[in-house]
Amino acid sequence: MRAADLGLLTSVSTPTVHPGGSRAVVSVTHPSLEADAAVGQLWSIPLSGHAAPRRITRGFRDTAPRFSPDGRLIAFLRAAPKAAPQLYVVDAAGGEPVQVTDRTLGVSEFAWAPDGRSLAFVSREPEQGRYGTVEGIDPNAEPARRIDTLKYQANGLGYITDRRAHVFLVSVPDVWAEPAVAPAPLADGSTGVKPGVPDARQLTTGEWDDGGIAFSPDGATLAFVSERHATRDTDLRSNVFLVPVDGSREPVDATGEHGSFSVVAVQYGLNGVLYVSAQDVGETGRDFVARNTALYAIDRAGSAPRILTDPETVDLTESDIVAYGDDAVLVRDRRRGALVLTRVSSSGTIERLTDEATVVSGVATAGEVIVASIADATTAGDVALVTDAGLTRLTDFSRDLRAAGVIAPRELTVSGRDGYPVHGWVVVPEGEGPHPVLLDIHGGPFAAYSPALFDEAQVYAAAGYAVLLCNPRGSAGYGQEHGRVIRQRMGTVDLDDVLAFLDGAIAEVPGLDGERVGVMGGSYGGYLTAWTIAHDHRFAAAIVERGYLDPEAFVGTSDIGSFFSDEYTGTDPERMRAQSPQAVVGQVTTPTLVLHSSADLRCPLGQAERYYTALKRNGVEAELVIFPGEDHELSRSGRPRHRRERFDIILDWWARHLPSGSNRV
Known part of the structure; x- marks a missing residue:
């Protein structure tokens, strides 16, 4: 794969399965260099027989499909160029989609009511006079913002206190009715009522964000996640709230009195049990470092959550919750880089349904039928049927990408400097070598590289570089102790581990040139790259991208600056400086490319x-x-x-400082 092949990098959404189990529908999207945007449509995937997958919508960007409970309709989000996504419904047999919402800031998620007559959705409600609510007032002409909170921005969004996310309910329009038409003006100049979208009823309000919605099986109650407690500005707690759909009373907190939770997802089981995934953030409400997400069950309204999974060995941080059978749910467990599809019963019995070579990015069910969206070494995104015999792949959306050139990674575990095992992968370019080596460090730090196709490694390997991808201590997927060991000790064993992986890979993998190495990484990877070149001078050059480089300056400038440095590097000034790349920048002699984005609110440009x-x-x-x-x-x-x-800039940097046989000035 080369940089010009970016448009072949196809992604597949979480599937939805027809209640009869005959077919699945997914959104298939890809980056379009022509449109300079992500584009895609909905595809129908037969689950049996020999019929081929087919495109069923033709929007600019159609995503998040969901069959109605009776299977007659599909709801989805549609975005026009440079416009926010809106909610649509379409006849599942085909036809013209009907618009359901026309929200100024769009719709972020939705859920079908069990009777199929209405849809709940989440949308940001803009403050009047801002965000295009008044024609002619652009962002620079809006009134001043008066801020009295610590949390007031979010990366990728911007200011949040003047556009809170809330829950709405809307009736499903009749997609088979005669379409409404705009009336022609009368002689006296009057007109009739112009056709529009159905009126939505707002279910939640307040100076907080609500989301993560789920209907109870009887449709009477809506569960959602929110931070409504008094100390929400200084901690990371969030809780599950229950609100009657008829609006007869205010939302009730279902988890806050039972623990110090940061809730990730919520879903009702078919038997009415309310399942919640959450991190325990401790007495302070801020102890988030390498805290795995566990699954809980609330058997009935008012009862305390029962923990079902061990947070030391199971991590559901990147998982939603999908009801399956009468007394179980499906979740995705972060394990050694993979997302493993896992069945958890209401009694806590665990069954693994996929292996650690596959990343399951989404799952849906209909009866006993399980359909998953997957990625692995040969695909960026495909759809598979999950059976007792394993995965049966139903699509091949990465066919053209493989034809352009995909190199399978080699899994490798090396012994660290203190004997600790360091796990990862090596992508070796074609040809005998020896190949120059790029040590590529992931972000997070509580994240992980996976065995799935990774566009960056493929582009660098196609340019003649051996790419090393490892998960040092501090990473996710190897237990909480593995992740927490660098808490207020950043740049210690994590540095040892990436260098040990570099040395081990050069020693064990044929074709690697140990005398010609570069190092690069983004976010925390940018941190560890900057830290590495201050302490090890073997590298021909380095790339520090969107880096966490100055823990002290991070406080008060980043959207997570109110807590991230406090927990990862501590609050003592000397301890912070002892872990700060900015404090040791004077030790750097390695040629360094610094890459950043102007609107980065996570690691601000000033870093x-x-x-x-x-x-x-x-x-x-x-x-x-x-x-x-x-x-x-x-x-x-x-x-x-x-x-x-x-990609072009990165390869140009390496061509000048670490040329390969196919990438040189």
């Missing part, structure tokens, strides 16, 4: 600017690249042309 300036003042060869309009997610979901340009 890069201060670090780059210090490099230049110290006489280090350095370059700063700033992408306009992009945020912290540039490499994953930024504008396609910027993503391609980013």
Whole structure:
């Protein structure tokens, strides 16, 4: 895969399965260099027989499909170019979609009521006079913001206190009725009522965000996640609330009195049990570092949650909850880089349904039928049927990408400097070598590389580089102790582990040139790259991208600055400086490319600017690249042309400082 092949990188949404179990529907999207945006439509996937998958909508970007409970309709989100996504419904047999919402800031999620007559959805409610609510008032002409909270921005969104997310309920329009038409004006100049979308009823209000919605099986109650407690501005707690759909009373907290939870997801089982996944954030409500997400069950209204999974060995942080059978749910457990599909019964019995070579990105059911969206070494996204015999793949959306060139990674575990096992993968380019080596460090830090197809590793390998991807201590998927060991000890054993993996891979994998190595990483990976080149000078060059580089300056500037540095590096100034790349930048001699985005609120641009300036003042060869309009997610979901340009800039840097046989000036 090369940078120009970015448009072949196809993603598949969480599936929805027809109640009869005959077919699934997914959204299939890809970055379009022509449109300079992500585009895609809905596809129907037969679950039996020999019929081929087919496209069933033709919108610019159609996502998040969901069959109605009776299977007659499909609801989904549709976004036009440069517009927020709105909720639509369409006849499941085919036809013209009917618009359900026309929200100024769009719709982020929705759920079908069990009777299929209404839909609940989540949307941000803009403050009057802002965000286009008044024609002619652009952002620079809006009134001043008066802020009295610590949490007032979010990366990828911006200000949040003047556009809170709330829950709404709307009736499902009749997609088979005669379409309404705009009336022609009468002679006296009057007109009739113009056709529009159905009126939605707001179910929640307040100075907080509500989301993560789920209907009870009888349709009378809606569960959602919110931070409504008095200390929400200084802790990370969130709880599950229950509100009657008829609006007869205010929401009731179902979890707050039973523990210190940060809720990830909520869903009702078919038997009425309320399942909740949550992290225990401790007495302070801020102890989030490497806290795995566990599954809980609330058997009846008012009862305390029962824990069903061990947070030391099971981590559901990247999982939703899907009802399955009368007394179980399906979840996805982070394990050694994979997301493993797992069945958990209401009594806590656990059954693994997929292996650790597959990343299950979404799942849906109909009766005993289980359909999953997956990624692995050969696909960026496909649909598979889950059976007792394993996975039966139903699609091949990465066919063209494989034809362009995909290299399977080699799994590797090396012994660390203290004997600790360091797990990861090596992507080796074609040809005998020896190949220059890139040590690529992931972000997080409580995240992980996976065995699935990774576009960055493929692009660098296609350019002639052996790419090393490992999950050092601090990463997710290897237990809480593995992740928590770097708490207020950043740059210690995590540094040892990535260097041990580098040394071990060079020793064990044929074709790697141990004398010609580079290092790179983004976010926490940018942190550890900057820390590494201050302490190890073997590298020909480095790339520090969207880095967490100055823990002290992070406080008060990042959207997570009110808690992240406090927990990861501590609050003692000397301890913080002892873990700060900015404090040791004077030790760096390695040529360094600093990449950042102008609208990054997670690791603000000032982190890069201060670090780059210090490099230049110290006489280090350095370059700063700033992408306009992009945020912290540039490499994953930024504008396609910027993503391609980013690859071009990175490869140009390596061509100048670490040339390969096929990538040189």
